[in-house]
Amino acid sequence: DAMVIQNPRYQVTQFGKPVTLSCSQTLNHNVMYWYQQKSSQAPKLLFHYYDKDFNNEADTPDNFQSRRPNTSFCFLDIRSPGLGDAAMYLCATSRVRGGGYQETQYFGPGTRLLVL
Amino acid sequence: ELKVEQNPLFLSMQEGKNYTIYCNYSTTSDRLYWYRQDPGKSLESLFVLLSNGAVKQEGRLMASLDTKARLSTLHITAAVHDLSATYFCAVGNYGQNFVFGPGTRLSVLP
Incomplete structure (x- = not known):
């Protein structure tokens, strides 16, 4: 099945230690998004x-960076995670057609990041 | 700046009852999206509303859009426990801000 995949599902890192989260998609969508979601809040x-x-x-x-080496993959790099960066990180994809018409976003399962 | 509000933020209802969740937004937009999120899980797309007067239904959920009033509603008919989740509306289109509402946490009690 076509889908959005995120790895890892859970990530534990130490304060200040760089971490990379991965997202891949088989939907061939042209737009990929990264969201941060903290408990009981909307995705940001x-x-x-x-x-x-x-x-x-x-x-x-500035602590957050991203890379998209090809259509299928997108990475979120957190250069120096702080305690406040502990959250669920959601990757989403969508197709944007001519004229800026955006179809709905399809979300991956998320990566829950814990910073110690 | 686009702002999106939802009412209520918390909703506890009994099985079999009907209720409506409201989504208001501050600037003109011709696209509105509804998502569902179960605890600890990701977001699932429910509806995309593309024009004024659009109405979409899936099972016990029906969504509508009034672009003139900048209002969307998500109506729940004869609620069942499986509908317990957080429901988000989101407004915007590519090239505009894409903003989520704060979410409505729905609990359906037996």
Whole structure:
């Protein structure tokens, strides 16, 4: 089945130790998103890629970076995780057609990050 | 700045009852999305509403959109326990802000 896959599902890291989260998709969607979701809150968009074009949200900390080496994969790098970065990280994909029409977003299962 | 509100934020209802969740947004948008999230899980797409007056139904859930009032509703008919989850609306389109509402946490009690 076509889907959005995230690895790992759970990640434990130490304060300040870099971590990379992975997302892959078999939907061949042109847009991939990274969200941060803390307990009992709505997902917060960090950034997204439209094809190879990177789009950062204005309030996303510099500590968060992303890479999209090809259509199928996208990575979230947290350079120096702090305690406040502990959260669920959700990857999503969508197809954006001509004229900017966006279909719904399909979400992966998420990676729960714990910072010790 | 696009703002999205949902009411209520918490909803506890008995099985078999009907109820409506409201989603208001602050700026013009012709697309609205509803998602469901079970505890500890990811988001699942429920509905995409694309135009004024759009209505979509799936099982016991029905969503509608009034772009003039900047309002969407998610109506629950004869609730069952399996509908217990958090429901998010989201507004926007590519090139615009894409903003989620705060979510409505629904508990359906036997």
